[in-house]
Amino acid sequence: MNIIACxxxxxxxxxxxxxxxxxxxxxxxxxxxxxxPYDEFGVEEAxxxxxxxxxxxxxxxxxxxxxxxTIRTALAMGADKGVxxxxxxxxxxxAFVVANALAAVIKTLPHDIIFCGQxxxxxxxxxxxxxxxxALGLPQLTLxxxxxxxxxxxxxxxxxxxxxxxxxxxxxxVVTCQKGLNEPRYASLPGIMxxxxxxxxxxDAAAVGIATDAKAKVAKTVxxxxxxxxxxxxxDEPAQKAAELGRLLREEAKAI
Amino acid sequence: MAKGVMIVAEQRDGALRKISxxxxxxxxxxxxxxxxxxxxxxxxxxxxxxxxxxxxxxVDKVFVGDNAAMEPYITEAHAAVVAKVVKENxxxxxxxxxxVQGKDLSARVAAKLATGLATDCTDVKLDGGKFVAIRPMYAxxxxxxxxxxxxxxxxSLRPNxxxxxxxxxxxxxxxxxxxxxAASIKSKILEVQKDTSGKVDLTEANVIxxxxxxxxxxxxxGILEELAAVLKGTVGASRAAVDAGWKLQKDQVGQTGKxxxxxxxxxxxxxxxxxxxAGMSSSKCIVAINKDAEAPIFTKADYGVVDDLxxxxxxxxxxxxxxxx
Ligand SMILES: Cc1cc2nc3c(=O)[nH]c(=O)nc-3n(C[C@H](O)[C@H](O)[C@H](O)COP(=O)(O)OP(=O)(O)OC[C@H]3O[C@@H](n4cnc5c(N)ncnc54)[C@H](O)[C@@H]3O)c2cc1C
Ligand SMILES: Nc1ncnc2c1ncn2[C@@H]1O[C@H](COP(=O)(O)O)[C@@H](O)[C@H]1O
Numbered sequence: 001m002n003i004i005a006c007x008x009x010x011x012x013x014x015x016x017x018x019x020x021x022x023x024x025x026x027x028x029x030x031x032x033x034x035x036x037p038y039d040e041f042g043v044e045e046a047x048x049x050x051x052x053x054x055x056x057x058x059x060x061x062x063x064x065x066x067x068x069x070t071i072r073t074a075l076a077m078g079a080d081k082g083v084x085x086x087x088x089x090x091x092x093x094x095a096f097v098v099a100n101a102l103a104a105v106i107k108t109l110p111h112d113i114i115f116c117g118q119x120x121x122x123x124x125x126x127x128x129x130x131x132x133x134x135a136l137g138l139p140q141l142t143l144x145x146x147x148x149x150x151x152x153x154x155x156x157x158x159x160x161x162x163x164x165x166x167x168x169x170x171x172x173x174v175v176t177c178q179k180g181l182n183e184p185r186y187a188s189l190p191g192i193m194x195x196x197x198x199x200x201x202x203x204d205a206a207a208v209g210i211a212t213d214a215k216a217k218v219a220k221t222v223x224x225x226x227x228x229x230x231x232x233x234x235x236d237e238p239a240q241k242a243a244e245l246g247r248l249l250r251e252e253a254k255a256i
Numbered sequence: 257m258a259k260g261v262m263i264v265a266e267q268r269d270g271a272l273r274k275i276s277x278x279x280x281x282x283x284x285x286x287x288x289x290x291x292x293x294x295x296x297x298x299x300x301x302x303x304x305x306x307x308x309x310x311x312x313x314x315v316d317k318v319f320v321g322d323n324a325a326m327e328p329y330i331t332e333a334h335a336a337v338v339a340k341v342v343k344e345n346x347x348x349x350x351x352x353x354x355x356v357q358g359k360d361l362s363a364r365v366a367a368k369l370a371t372g373l374a375t376d377c378t379d380v381k382l383d384g385g386k387f388v389a390i391r392p393m394y395a396x397x398x399x400x401x402x403x404x405x406x407x408x409x410x411x412s413l414r415p416n417x418x419x420x421x422x423x424x425x426x427x428x429x430x431x432x433x434x435x436x437x438a439a440s441i442k443s444k445i446l447e448v449q450k451d452t453s454g455k456v457d458l459t460e461a462n463v464i465x466x467x468x469x470x471x472x473x474x475x476x477x478g479i480l481e482e483l484a485a486v487l488k489g490t491v492g493a494s495r496a497a498v499d500a501g502w503k504l505q506k507d508q509v510g511q512t513g514k515x516x517x518x519x520x521x522x523x524x525x526x527x528x529x530x531x532x533x534a535g536m537s538s539s540k541c542i543v544a545i546n547k548d549a550e551a552p553i554f555t556k557a558d559y560g561v562v563d564d565l566x567x568x569x570x571x572x573x574x575x576x577x578x579x580x581x
Contacts, residue, residue: 013511013531017397026398037512094372095363121511123400124393125375130331130363139442140331142360145505155446159506160356161457166447173442179512180505213405216372219388220401224537230557232549241561242571245543248559250579255520255541256463256487 001055001149002110005046005079006102006132007039009063009070010122023220035070038117040184041177046115047078048182049149055112056080060105062090062098068200075195076187082200083109089205094214095123099131104208106136111172113154118143118176129176139173145180258407260293261286262347264338264365265310265318266357267298272306274460275353277313277420279413282380283351284314284423289382292348294425295319297341299334299434301327311427313420318427319345321434328445329357333436335364341432342369347408349387351380354412355459362412372404374411376515378538387411395511395534415459416517417538451506455490458509463489464518466509466536469496470525470546470565477502479566480524483573486580492516494526510535524565528553545569 011017011031018027035043046057059074061067062085071082085101093101106114114136119126133140145164146157154173158165187195205212231248235241249255261283265276276296283294295317296310307318319341325333338361342350350365352358354376366373374389378399381388389402389411404410451457458464465484467477477491484491493503495510509516511531521539526532528544528551536542537556544557545565554560561568 011394013395013534015394017394019398026394096367096370096372099367122394124391124395125373126359127363127366127373127375130360131367134335134364134367140360140364141443142331143356161459162451164449164451165445166449167443167445169443179508214372215366215370215406216374216402216404218393218400219403221393222399222401224392224396224399227556227558230542230544230554230560232554232560232562238563238567239571241563242568242575245559245561245568245572246575246579249520249541249543253520253541253558256576256579 001049001053001112003046003049003055003057004106004109004111004114005039005042005057005059005074006114006116006128007043007059007061007070007074008036008117008120009033009061009067010036010120013037013121019221019223023222025218025221033066033069035073036117036120038119038177041179041181042115042117043074043077043079044182044184045147045177047185049113053149058083058109060102061085062093062101071200072195073187075198076191077185078191081198084200084202085208086202087205089212092214092217093212094216095125095127095131096215097210097212099128099135100210101208102128102132103135104210105203113171114174116174116176118178129174133174136174139169140176141167141169141173142176143178144175145178147175147181258346258348260295260347261349261351262295262297262342262345262408264350264352264358264361265296265298266353266355267300267303267306270303272309273353273355274420275355275358275413275415276310278415278418279351279353280310280313280315281420281423282413282418286349286380286382290385293317295345295347297321297338299326299337304429307427307429312422312424314423314425315427316425317430319430319432321432323434325436326434328448330441330443330445331360331364332441332443334361335368336436337432337434338365339368342408350408350410352412354414358412362410366410369408371406371408371410372402374402376414377411378414378417380411380413392538395530396537414515414517414538458490458492458507458514458516461490461516461518463487463520464492464516465489465522465524466492466494466526467497467524468494468526469500471497471502474502479569479573483522483569483576486573486576487520489520494532523553524569526553527551528556
């Protein structure tokens with residue numbers, strides 16, 4: 001099986017995000033960078049498929065030079081090779097540009113199944129998987145929590161509001177992963193040593209050959225709206241506090 | 257020239273989803289500022305009757321694609337019809353819900369139309385006639401104002417954030433051809449496993465009572481179920497509670513769970529880690545019940561009770577029972 005996993009490098013979830021004074025983005029100085037947590041599920045599922053059915057796992061990443069570290073993490077987990085699309089032309093890429101860049105590279109690789117995260121926790125946009133599927137003319141299965149390989153197709157579980165769908169889709173297809181799918185493994189020490197020797201093909205914008213102007217632009221980045229300070233409810237006994245909370249929820253917040 | 261605001265309505269089992277009314281009302285507000293028309297795309301089988309309800313919430317014209325191929329929802333089939341109707345009618349703005357279906361569909365349609373999409377927006381506005389979509393980024397640690405350089409400008413709206421208000425318009429039905437080439441559809445729904453608990457999904461709930469590690473075990477959630485039942489709410493959980501196996505993955509709120517915006521969110525025995533806040537900070541009213549006065553959840557709470565939840569929650573349930581009676 002030829003398996004592709006798309007990985008993005010994002011700020012660690014604990015990272016403090018500071019908006020630049022001119023609203024042109026965020027301060028990147030202090031940030032610790034990690035693999036997007038949803039992409040860990042994708043890499044894990046790719047490795048599980050390979051272990052069961054044989055084949056090859058390629059990770060593809062669009063990102064600046066530092067993103068090589070995330071590719072190496074995936075290789076250390078067990079992926080076989082990487083493609084790093086790295087060019088300042090992609091600095092302001094939106095989901096559309098990223099999806100087209102990934103598609104341009106994936107088109108040149110044999111692919112039976114492609115994994116993405118359901119969303120990247122930096123832009124929180126949740127678009128690239130579906131856009132990539134469209135660019136490749138493939139079916140998409142988004143927000144998947146279980147996947148079974150059935151020869152020329154996959155059967156997946158896809159939760160929706162108030163139900164779960166069991167869907168069968170012909171390969172090749174694009175799958176976007178969410179929590180529940182698997183428990184991503186950690187890279188082992190030998191894995192980390194081996195990863196250093198695995199091949200990573202670095203491509204610039206010219207080699208990818210797509211238009212790089214974003215369709216959706218972040219015109220301004222602003223801090224979250226301030227919440228008015230909350231009230232701590234006083235009282236001697238839990239019953240007293242509960243009564244006061246109930247009253248405030250009813251009369252002040254009109255929430256019940 | 258692209259003109260007007262179009263929405264993609266969402267229905268399931270022959271009933272409109274609440275998000276459809278939120279979309280209609282938001283579209284109406286935008287269109288009224290420029291004197292434009294609101295239209296809707298409604299796809300399904302045997303669903304023409306739903307057009308009138310969209311009219312009630314401010315839609316002038318409903319493009320109805322009534323065809324067996326539209327039921328149940330399959331991405332490729334719906335995306336093809338939506339893209340076709342959009343191209344034929346050239347709206348300036350296209351709004352969808354950031355529901356599971358809307359998220360899946362909106363990105364596929366945006367790619368087909370080669371346009372920009374702002375997902376999971378919490379506000380939208382016209383700024384000098386230009387559509388601006390406002391959305392949380394970095395798990396709500398900052399917000400982005402998104403503009404689109406192509407048409408239509410697309411946005412998906414976070415459920416439960418935008419008010420739905422009646423504002424009767426014609427809701428004129430325009431039939432559209434929703435036939436799709438069966439060979440182009442590579443996915444098949446084998447089974448729909450319905451949640452029979454009768455509980456509203458977290459993303460659609462008006463009230464959520466959530467529990468964390470402080471619940472001590474699965475039994476602890478019993479008192480939250482009782483409070484939720486009185487408030488007609490749904491019980492959610494922190495990741496710690498889900499990873500401990502006390503609740504299911506579908507109940508998890510947060511960065512790797514669901515993003516929710518109920519009217520009332522009651523966090524019990526949840527410390528308020530940044531990844532949890534990511535999933536619930538757009539709730540309208542937040543209550544925290546935690547015995548640790550230093551817990552970060554109190555920085556987001558409108559009302560905080562510092563005490564043992566096992567003592568406070570049953571009392572609160574009793575109080576609420578009287579209040580809602
Ligand atoms: C990549 C990543 C993604 C994550 N995604 C999520 C996510 O989606 N959702 C999420 O929730 N977390 C997520 N987390 C985990 C998060 O960091 C926290 O570990 C988790 O939210 C803690 O859950 P908790 O508040 O229930 O537990 P704790 O932090 O252990 O807090 C328990 C609280 O209960 C209180 N308590 C205990 N007993 C009582 C009592 N009797 N009465 C009153 N209060 C009591 C304590 O004072 C404490 O504040 C993620 C972490 C990572 C690294
Ligand atoms: N720059 C990128 N490089 C590789 N994969 C990406 C990139 N951006 C997004 N993806 C993939 O698409 C998923 C969804 O991202 P997004 O649409 O940005 O939220 C991610 O989890 C990745 O799997």
